[in-house]
Amino acid sequence: MTTLITNIKELLQVRETFVSKVSGAEMAILPTIKNAFLIIKDNLIADFGAMENLPDVTADQIIDATGRIVLPCWCDSHTHIVYAGNREQEFVDRINGLSYEEIANRGGGILNSAKKLNETSEEEIYEQSRLRLEEVMNLGTGAIEIKSGYGLTVEGELKMLQVIKKLADNYPISIKATFLGAHAFPLHYEENKEGYIDEIISKMLPEITKNKLAEYIDVFCESGYFSVEETEKIMEAGIRFGLTPKIHVNQFKSLGGVKAGVKHKALSVDHLENMNREDIEVLKDSETMPVALPSCSYFLSIPYTPAREMISAGLPIALATDFNPGSTPSGNMNFVVATACIKMKMTPEEAINAATINGAYAMGLSETHGSITKGKRANLIITKPVSSFYQIPYAFGSNLIESVLIEGKFLV
Numbered sequence: 379m380t381t382l383i384t385n386i387k388e389l390l391q392v393r394e395t396f397v398s399k400v401s402g403a404e405m406a407i408l409p410t411i412k413n414a415f416l417i418i419k420d421n422l423i424a425d426f427g428a429m430e431n432l433p434d435v436t437a438d439q440i441i442d443a444t445g446r447i448v449l450p451c452w453c454d455s456h457t458h459i460v461y462a463g464n465r466e467q468e469f470v471d472r473i474n475g476l477s478y479e480e481i482a483n484r485g486g487g488i489l490n491s492a493k494k495l496n497e498t499s500e501e502e503i504y505e506q507s508r509l510r511l512e513e514v515m516n517l518g519t520g521a522i523e524i525k526s527g528y529g530l531t532v533e534g535e536l537k538m539l540q541v542i543k544k545l546a547d548n549y550p551i552s553i554k555a556t557f558l559g560a561h562a563f564p565l566h567y568e569e570n571k572e573g574y575i576d577e578i579i580s581k582m583l584p585e586i587t588k589n590k591l592a593e594y595i596d597v598f599c600e601s602g603y604f605s606v607e608e609t610e611k612i613m614e615a616g617i618r619f620g621l622t623p624k625i626h627v628n629q630f631k632s633l634g635g636v637k638a639g640v641k642h643k644a645l646s647v648d649h650l651e652n653m654n655r656e657d658i659e660v661l662k663d664s665e666t667m668p669v670a671l672p673s674c675s676y677f678l679s680i681p682y683t684p685a686r687e688m689i690s691a692g693l694p695i696a697l698a699t700d701f702n703p704g705s706t707p708s709g710n711m712n713f714v715v716a717t718a719c720i721k722m723k724m725t726p727e728e729a730i731n732a733a734t735i736n737g738a739y740a741m742g743l744s745e746t747h748g749s750i751t752k753g754k755r756a757n758l759i760i761t762k763p764v765s766s767f768y769q770i771p772y773a774f775g776s777n778l779i780e781s782v783l784i785e786g787k788f789l790v
């Protein structure tokens with residue numbers, strides 16, 4: 379099956395030669411081709427270039443993209459889309475003055491979602507989660523990472539990871555699974571934290587890795603959750619079982635989790651709303667991708683990741699949604715890109731780099747996703763007619779997506 383897209387107003391994120399990520403000053407450059415064509419063979423990008431160089435090609439379908447921008451699908455490297463129910467009551471409680479922390483201390487927050495998850499059948503959780511997956515695919519997400527972390531029991535964590543596997547089996551989008559047993563301490567372990575960490579290491583990890591249910595290990599490193607020492611212990615255990623760390627750090631406080639992540643060669647360190655000089659220094663010359671989650675800052679009214687400072691220091695940044703029931707009930711990457719521009723002062727070029735190629739890197743997918751490169755997956759967003767790609771963040775409340783192709787096929 380060959381698809382030819384012609385007359386593309388501008389083709390974004392064109393990388394003739396392979397790059398795994400872009401850092402610092404390179405982030406300001408978004409390579410594009412104006413008045414372009416693109417050829418898809420089966421599920422892959424086969425060719426692209428300027429219209430004047432369009433080769434002779436016999437196509438099964440021809441799409442005329444006059445006036446439209448084409449770009450690689452968003453790569454959302456940090457989500458928790460598998461969950462049961464919602465936390466809309468906590469949302470209202472926060473409006474009425476309670477903080478995220480106060481709600482968590484009353485047994486709400488992550489423990490509230492864990493209770494709901496353990497009371498809900500695997501089939502029902504799958505049904506609720508697949509609707510969220512379908513929603514974000516239609517919003518242009520073409521690769522996604524999904525975490526466990528609302529089970530907090532052996533059965534609950536396995537149930538979540540089975541749902542993630544079933545989503546990966548049933549949908550064309552690439553899905554990466556992360557084990558986040560260390561998301562919070564269950565109430566009955568409040569006085570025996572070592573006991574829960576032991577359960578993660580000696581019960582959950584062997585079972586999960588035996589069944590190949592996760593590739594990454596995550597820990598919520600934060601005061602009131604897992605200390606830096608506990609985070610290191612859990613990362614080390616995960617590494618022994620063949621998992622790569624990708625961790626939650628610096629959401630509310632800078633405790634040293636960034637340094638611990640870099641030391642253990644974490645693929646990414648995520649959140650980073652509170653960064654000090656040392657956190658930035660330690661990320662320089664590392665292979666660890668800093669991931670910002672601006673929808674979380676927006677929803678919780680907490681600081682935004684200091685992108686300008688980080689980019690000036692030469693660091694790359696990836697952008698992701700953090701889609702979850704507590705801190706970010708939205709999986710809209712278009713909103714993430716817009717918010718990064720509006721609130722974090724990233725330029726549209728930087729934000730699009732962060733949400734495509736750097737997002738792919740942050741979930742180990744840059745070989746196949748995140749740019750217009752021959753041989754990569756034909757995961758593409760075709761916009762509605764627009765004046766320029768600046769419209770994507772500028773018109774922050776509009777849906778400018780006309781169609782989405784995943785693995786060379788239009789979503790219907």
Ligand code: NIG
Pocket residue numbers: 487488491598626629674700702703704705706
């Ligand atoms: O990334 N911060 C930790 N975990 C999630 C929120 C979890 C929740 O509130 O349910 C996050 O923001």
Ligand code: FE
Pocket residue numbers: 456457458626700702
């Ligand atoms: Fe998260």
